Amino acid sequence: MSDSTPIREAPLPSTGSILSGRLTVVGGLAAALAVLVLAASLVGAYPLSLPEMLAAVGRRLAGAPAQGQIDTVLFEVRLPRVLSAVVVGAALAAAGAAYQALFRNPLVSPDILGVSTGAGLGAVLGIFLSLPVAGIQLTAFAVGLATVGLVYAIASMVHGREPILVLVLAGVVVGSLAGAAISLLKILADPYDQLPAIVFWLLGSLAAVRKGEVWAAAPLVLLGLVPLVLLRWRINVLSLGDEEAKALGVQAGRLRLLVVAAATLMTASVVAISGVIGWVGLVIPHIARMLVGPSFDRLLPTAMLLGASYLLLVDTLARTMARIEVPIGILTAVIGAPFFLWLLARGREGWS
Amino acid sequence: MSVPMLEARALGFGYGARVVGRGVDLEARPREVLCLLGPNGSGKTTLFKTMLGLLPPQAGEVRLEGMALARLTRPEIARRVAYVPQAHAAHFPFTVIDMVVMGRTAHLGLFASPTPEDRRRALAALATLGIAGLAEAEYTRISGGQRQLALIARALAQAAPAIVMDEPTASLDFGNQAIVLSEVKRLATQGLTIVLSTHDPDHAFSVGHRVALLDGGRLVAQGTPGEVLTPQRLRAVYGVPVVVERLSQGQTVCAPDYGA
Numbered sequence: 265m266s267d268s269t270p271i272r273e274a275p276l277p278s279t280g281s282i283l284s285g286r287l288t289v290v291g292g293l294a295a296a297l298a299v300l301v302l303a304a305s306l307v308g309a310y311p312l313s314l315p316e317m318l319a320a321v322g323r324r325l326a327g328a329p330a331q332g333q334i335d336t337v338l339f340e341v342r343l344p345r346v347l348s349a350v351v352v353g354a355a356l357a358a359a360g361a362a363y364q365a366l367f368r369n370p371l372v373s374p375d376i377l378g379v380s381t382g383a384g385l386g387a388v389l390g391i392f393l394s395l396p397v398a399g400i401q402l403t404a405f406a407v408g409l410a411t412v413g414l415v416y417a418i419a420s421m422v423h424g425r426e427p428i429l430v431l432v433l434a435g436v437v438v439g440s441l442a443g444a445a446i447s448l449l450k451i452l453a454d455p456y457d458q459l460p461a462i463v464f465w466l467l468g469s470l471a472a473v474r475k476g477e478v479w480a481a482a483p484l485v486l487l488g489l490v491p492l493v494l495l496r497w498r499i500n501v502l503s504l505g506d507e508e509a510k511a512l513g514v515q516a517g518r519l520r521l522l523v524v525a526a527a528t529l530m531t532a533s534v535v536a537i538s539g540v541i542g543w544v545g546l547v548i549p550h551i552a553r554m555l556v557g558p559s560f561d562r563l564l565p566t567a568m569l570l571g572a573s574y575l576l577l578v579d580t581l582a583r584t585m586a587r588i589e590v591p592i593g594i595l596t597a598v599i600g601a602p603f604f605l606w607l608l609a610r611g612r613e614g615w616s
Numbered sequence: 617m618s619v620p621m622l623e624a625r626a627l628g629f630g631y632g633a634r635v636v637g638r639g640v641d642l643e644a645r646p647r648e649v650l651c652l653l654g655p656n657g658s659g660k661t662t663l664f665k666t667m668l669g670l671l672p673p674q675a676g677e678v679r680l681e682g683m684a685l686a687r688l689t690r691p692e693i694a695r696r697v698a699y700v701p702q703a704h705a706a707h708f709p710f711t712v713i714d715m716v717v718m719g720r721t722a723h724l725g726l727f728a729s730p731t732p733e734d735r736r737r738a739l740a741a742l743a744t745l746g747i748a749g750l751a752e753a754e755y756t757r758i759s760g761g762q763r764q765l766a767l768i769a770r771a772l773a774q775a776a777p778a779i780v781m782d783e784p785t786a787s788l789d790f791g792n793q794a795i796v797l798s799e800v801k802r803l804a805t806q807g808l809t810i811v812l813s814t815h816d817p818d819h820a821f822s823v824g825h826r827v828a829l830l831d832g833g834r835l836v837a838q839g840t841p842g843e844v845l846t847p848q849r850l851r852a853v854y855g856v857p858v859v860v861e862r863l864s865q866g867q868t869v870c871a872p873d874y875g876a
Contacts, residue, residue: 495727497728513695
């Protein structure tokens with residue numbers, strides 16, 4: 265078998281170093297996030313010092329009565345906002361990673377499948393109907409899920425073509441329909457009261473997130489995360505495509521539906537509190553794949569930590585770098601779009 | 617005689633309402649390589665997909681070890697028959713070992729991840745095919761021949777007694793075709809049942825214990841390569857005159873007759 269040389273020539277494996285390298289990445293990202301959370305809790309319009317913060321946390325933990333402004337700023341304003349950036353960033357990145365694996369397309373994201381726009385339409389509808397915050401969350405979630413359902417229904421009705429392509433195109437079409445409906449609601453909205461609220465919310469911002477809203481969104485995000493964590497390895501098999509996954513022994517159809525529903529729940533529940541923050545679900549999973557490879561069991565924690573750190577950093581910049589706050593959706597687009605173009609230009613096979 | 621590992625009985629197959637083939641009877645037994653030959657569009661891939669349970673049969677039935685495929689769950693099917701698709705470009709840069717470990721899916725619980733034992737089996741499968749050195753290489757960056765071997769390694773890691781291969785030599789160069797076919801031959805001698813499709817009658821002569829010739833969705837002939845692949849039949853199916861010669865070294869080759 266002398267002709268076996270070309271096919272079987274390969275570098276020697278070094279499993280140990282690669283594996284520990286990946287663990288280091290997750291550990292490093294977790295440490296970075298912890299530092300960022302601490303820093304973001306201190307800076308702002310009312311700066312706190314580290315001893316002040318620790319004293320306030322100590323009082324809270326000991327059950328002692330709150331003292332003055334420091335406790336109010338920290339527990340009512342700063343920490344809810346930091347927490348919401350972490351939750352929103354992690355949820356969008358996790359959902360993006362799941363969508364990309366499932367649809368075998370690195371260009372897929374909550375934005376492209378129409379989930380974000382759908383949830384956005386739901387929230388705008390809630391604002392238009394002057395619903396309370398909980399009502400806005402509910403309409404955002406309901407219309408977000410309905411959008412994915414519609415996209416799925418259209419995609420499954422169109423037979424005989426590249427199913428992934430049909431799905432993505434259906435997402436774009438349904439998303440732009442939802443966009444048109446949003447425009448209609450803007451025209452109809454009260455220009456002095458509702459319209460500014462709608463516009464500001466659509467730009468994406470964590471400025472208006474209240475403490476109660478974070479606590480309302482977090483359990484839903486966790487609920488959506490459970491299937492992704494449990495099925496973390498099987499999602500790799502799904503990413504090979506339905507036919508191969510079935511031949512390997514996976515009930516591909518059912519599992520795919522479950523994972524899509526989970527990722528959609530995560531997306532819709534954070535869009536309901538933060539507005540449409542684009543690009544996170546598209547770009548962050550890419551960076552995570554560059555760091556730890558495509559295997560979902562490593563990709564998920566890496567993408568969530570990266571997404572949380574990224575959004576916390578951007579949000580902290582948004583509220584500190586200028587006298588007026590820059591909506592975070594603008595910043596993520598300004599950072600995300602060029603980055604994505606750079607990814608495209610690199611054009612490496614396999615989209616690492 | 618023992619129960620066939622994989623059999624089709626009066627099988628009708630196709631997509632949705634569209635009929636591709638009818639009345640196919642096939643069986644493959646352990647230690648046997650069954651080669652499926654047929655022109656483009658004769659229904660080889662559709663037949664395979666139906667035999668793997670990826671498409672519902674339109675008529676007749678498929679049996680694995682004598683059990684009706686329709687009564688088995690996905691993992692139960694996957695533990696009996698593995699599928700080697702044509703080497704494809706992956707969408708994500710999984711390492712070769714990650715790709716091969718996925719062969720263990722049918723042996724793992726729904727929420728489980730592969731254990732070190734599964735990784736060991738995957739590495740052993742790579743070693744069997746002589747490509748253990750590729751374990752940590754990215755699947756997207758290795759050659760077509762290496763990908764085909766990696767997919768065969770995945771089927772070995774699946775530890776199913778039967779393997780169905782869809783044109784395992786397509787798009788491979790001359791040397792890599794020989795490597796893949798010699799592995800196929802060796803796996804059969806180790807007790808596996810192998811069903812593969814090919815476009816090259818020479819491949820059927822070199823590794824096939826039995827050959828089935830498919831044309832227009834129907835089996836034209838079935839038997840040993842010598843019985844089935846006669847110049848007359850090949851001419852009838854492929855529409856070109858063919859010469860079949862036995863070489864002094866023992867191989868049988870087949871070549872189109874372009875005329876003098």
